[in-house]
Amino acid sequence: MNQLTSADLVQAFTEELHLCKLQPNEHVVVLAEPSSRQDYVAASFAAAKACGAHVVAATVPGGNPDPVPSTHTGAGPGLSSVLQDSVAQNLLKEADLVLDLTREGFIHAPIQDEILGAGTRILFVCDAPDVLVRNMPTAQDKDRVLAGQNLVNESTTMRVTSRAGTDLTVDLHNVRCDFQVGFADDPGRWDHWPSTMVLCWPEISDGQIVLAPGDIILPFKEYIREAVTLEVSGGHIDTVSGGADAHMIETYFGDSDDKWARYLSHMGWGLMKSADWFAQAMYAKHEVMGMEARAFAGNFLWSTGPHPVLHRDSYAHLDIAMRGCTVELDGRTVVADGTLIEP
Numbered sequence: 001m002n003q004l005t006s007a008d009l010v011q012a013f014t015e016e017l018h019l020c021k022l023q024p025n026e027h028v029v030v031l032a033e034p035s036s037r038q039d040y041v042a043a044s045f046a047a048a049k050a051c052g053a054h055v056v057a058a059t060v061p062g063g064n065p066d067p068v069p070s071t072h073t074g075a076g077p078g079l080s081s082v083l084q085d086s087v088a089q090n091l092l093k094e095a096d097l098v099l100d101l102t103r104e105g106f107i108h109a110p111i112q113d114e115i116l117g118a119g120t121r122i123l124f125v126c127d128a129p130d131v132l133v134r135n136m137p138t139a140q141d142k143d144r145v146l147a148g149q150n151l152v153n154e155s156t157t158m159r160v161t162s163r164a165g166t167d168l169t170v171d172l173h174n175v176r177c178d179f180q181v182g183f184a185d186d187p188g189r190w191d192h193w194p195s196t197m198v199l200c201w202p203e204i205s206d207g208q209i210v211l212a213p214g215d216i217i218l219p220f221k222e223y224i225r226e227a228v229t230l231e232v233s234g235g236h237i238d239t240v241s242g243g244a245d246a247h248m249i250e251t252y253f254g255d256s257d258d259k260w261a262r263y264l265s266h267m268g269w270g271l272m273k274s275a276d277w278f279a280q281a282m283y284a285k286h287e288v289m290g291m292e293a294r295a296f297a298g299n300f301l302w303s304t305g306p307h308p309v310l311h312r313d314s315y316a317h318l319d320i321a322m323r324g325c326t327v328e329l330d331g332r333t334v335v336a337d338g339t340l341i342e343p
Contacts, residue, residue: 031060116189256315
């Protein structure tokens with residue numbers, strides 16, 4: 001891991017704001033909580049000023065409604081202090097660009113849709129400095145993820161298989177498809193730096209998912225040690241079998257006391273070629289969210305819990321990143337045994 005100076009961070013944030021198409025005289029709000037990285041607050045403030053923007057740094061009380069301990073989980077429940085404060089919400093709605101430096105972000109909080117609906121674009125940033133710099137996106141990445149998104153929109157069926165035993169069929173009729181590219185350049189756009197992936201929210205999935213040793217389960221931020229088999233019917237996980245990892249997943253579902261915990265949410269594949277699969281092992285859990293696992297080129301990523309299309313509000317959000325899968329869209333291969341096939 002590289003030791004990055006403040007100058008390195010300002011340069012990286014400035015490059016990122018250029019990708020977000022920040023214009024002189026636009027209004028930027030840097031949103032933070034007391035536990036946010038203060039070097040990120042300073043670097044993003046300086047970068048926005050260097051771009052000629054009007055910038056406000058707003059630090060609000062920390063804490064969110066998620067019952068799970070907040071260690072960059074990816075649940076995105078939003079800060080309670082913002083969810084309950086119309087003044088803070090209006091500040092974000094009035095901005096052209098919000099740099100969200102909070103620990104968990106707002107991706108699964110309904111208020112975010114209101115903020116985006118006002119035309120505000122939001123960029124979420126929370127990973128370690130060298131993770132950001134090492135995985136700096138490029139403008140060309142947007143063409144790549146849009147090509148993948150178009151393939152999903154044109155397809156009726158996704159099939160995911162693996163030598164470990166995965167065989168999952170996903171109905172893509174009327175599915176919502178989206179992408180993450182690592183920068184927010186369109187009005188009303190949310191994105192996460194770093195991230196390069198295609199994802200969709202289907203309703204119906206059937207078959208079997210087999211997690212192999214070395215796959216990564218988030219937010220536990222652990223590598224699977226023993227094979228786990230999940231039987232899926234109608235988008236619902238009926239059974240979980242295997243060893244200690246299976247027991248941990250099953251216990252998580254039960255302890256969450258959440259009716260949507262066993263339902264599949266989004267799924268897709270990663271396109272971030274700079275990502276390191278083994279990076280998760282090099283950091284303390286509170287330092288990273290695990291975006292390299294989520295966006296690793298050629299992975300298959302699927303999740304449980306919240307589903308914006310079906311209006312399932314849930315805190316029981318698992319992201320599971322798998323290697324060695326083959327992903328096909330109406331017979332067209334986009335990932336072959338874990339190797340990305342560019343659209």
